[in-house]
Amino acid sequence: MQFNDLNKQYKSYQPEIDAAIQGVIDSSSFINGQEIQLLEKELAEFAGVKHAVACSSGTDALLLSLMALNIQPGDEIICPAFSFIASASMVSFYKARPVFVDVSPLDFNIDPAKIEAKITTRTKGIIAVSLYGQCADFDTINAIARKYDLWVIEDGAQSFGGIYKGKRSGSLTDLATTSFFPAKPLGCYGDGGAIFTNDEAKAMKLKLLRSHGQEKRYIHKHIGINGRIDTLQAAILRVKLKYFEREIAIRQEAAMHYAQLLEGQVLLPEEAEGRKSVWAQFTVMIENRDQVREKLAEKNIPTAVHYPVILPKQEAFRDDVLTNEKYEVAGLLAETVLSLPIHGFITSEEIECVAQALIEAIKENQ
Numbered sequence: 001m002q003f004n005d006l007n008k009q010y011k012s013y014q015p016e017i018d019a020a021i022q023g024v025i026d027s028s029s030f031i032n033g034q035e036i037q038l039l040e041k042e043l044a045e046f047a048g049v050k051h052a053v054a055c056s057s058g059t060d061a062l063l064l065s066l067m068a069l070n071i072q073p074g075d076e077i078i079c080p081a082f083s084f085i086a087s088a089s090m091v092s093f094y095k096a097r098p099v100f101v102d103v104s105p106l107d108f109n110i111d112p113a114k115i116e117a118k119i120t121t122r123t124k125g126i127i128a129v130s131l132y133g134q135c136a137d138f139d140t141i142n143a144i145a146r147k148y149d150l151w152v153i154e155d156g157a158q159s160f161g162g163i164y165k166g167k168r169s170g171s172l173t174d175l176a177t178t179s180f181f182p183a184k185p186l187g188c189y190g191d192g193g194a195i196f197t198n199d200e201a202k203a204m205k206l207k208l209l210r211s212h213g214q215e216k217r218y219i220h221k222h223i224g225i226n227g228r229i230d231t232l233q234a235a236i237l238r239v240k241l242k243y244f245e246r247e248i249a250i251r252q253e254a255a256m257h258y259a260q261l262l263e264g265q266v267l268l269p270e271e272a273e274g275r276k277s278v279w280a281q282f283t284v285m286i287e288n289r290d291q292v293r294e295k296l297a298e299k300n301i302p303t304a305v306h307y308p309v310i311l312p313k314q315e316a317f318r319d320d321v322l323t324n325e326k327y328e329v330a331g332l333l334a335e336t337v338l339s340l341p342i343h344g345f346i347t348s349e350e351i352e353c354v355a356q357a358l359i360e361a362i363k364e365n366q
């Protein structure tokens with residue numbers, strides 16, 4: 001069994017993906033090929049925004065967004081204490097300061113009720129991650145941002161395709177980012193990412209920033225980076241995007257099936273009212289997580305821990321030394337979360353097999 005069966009996905013789209021790759025090779029347009037513009041148009045349409053800017057990774061999408069927002073050393077940016085490191089680390093990379101906020105036990109995303117206490121005169125914006133595929137509570141977060149004149153970025157690396165009150169992830173904030181890392185809900189065959197916005201000036205600036213701030217050949221308006229996506233990845237993504245809705249539906253069915261089978265056995269993730277997760281991960285909370293995980297590994301059931309250490313405690317930040325803060329919910333999640341296999345090609349039999357093995361492993365460890 002695979003945690004995320006990318007080979008099965010490839011096999012089912014193989015003729016189209018092979019043709020798309022061959023097309024790029026035949027054109028020799030490896031950089032800035034026309035597939036990129038076509039992909040950007042399709043991504044923007046899918047997300048329901050005016051502009052999508054494709055780039056080299058989800059991390060670079062965050063970096064480019066912070067560059068476009070002109071953050072400065074010393075600025076403070078609100079970030080969730082429990083997530084993948086990229087959003088907070090790109091803030092630190094800029095010598096700005098990620099100010100961590102604990103997450104909510106309901107959706108595992110940044111807890112809006114705890115944001116205002118962390119806002120100071122140096123605060124410039126909020127990065128909210130839509131963890132495991134479920135959007136954060138953006139109505140409340142945007143209202144706080146308006147009150148204090150802050151910008152909001154959605155880190156939608158795990159939530160592309162997710163829905164919040166009828167709108168897609170990517171369309172809810174000033175800027176939003178996603179990742180096309182192979183294991184994300186919409187993945188390419190290497191690194192890739194995108195930024196979404198309705199702000200035309202920002203979109204134009206992002207396009208310059210991803211290409212060394214270059215306006216015309218060797219004429220540079222801004223300090224930028226090499227943050228382009230390559231044409232091969234764009235061509236592959238265009239094929240996968242056509243079938244993405246179907247894969248999302250299978251992930252959603254799989255999550256419902258898991259929830260049915262595991263009801264009463266483990267603490268289950270829940271979708272908040274008005275939100276539809278893309279289930280990038282199906283992540284349960286269990287005691288004795290590490291022992292249960294080992295038992296499952298013995299039965300060849302792959303699992304993952306997203307994430308074992310909360311961000312403020314990472315050596316890279318050492319924020320816990322600085323602030324002495326507890327982040328209780330984040331800490332509990334880091335000790336108990338376990339992600340089960342889920343992807344767009346998982347079968348009912350596989351789900352039943354995982355659920356049964358998990359229930360047995362929990363019993364054996366009680």
Ligand SMILES: *Cc1c(COP(=O)(O)O)cnc(C)c1O
Nearest residue numbers: 057058059084086129157179181
């Ligand atoms: C994967 C991920 C990223 C980074 O994406 P890359 O494409 O790997 O750089 C950023 N934020 C979150 C929440 C992620 O899950």
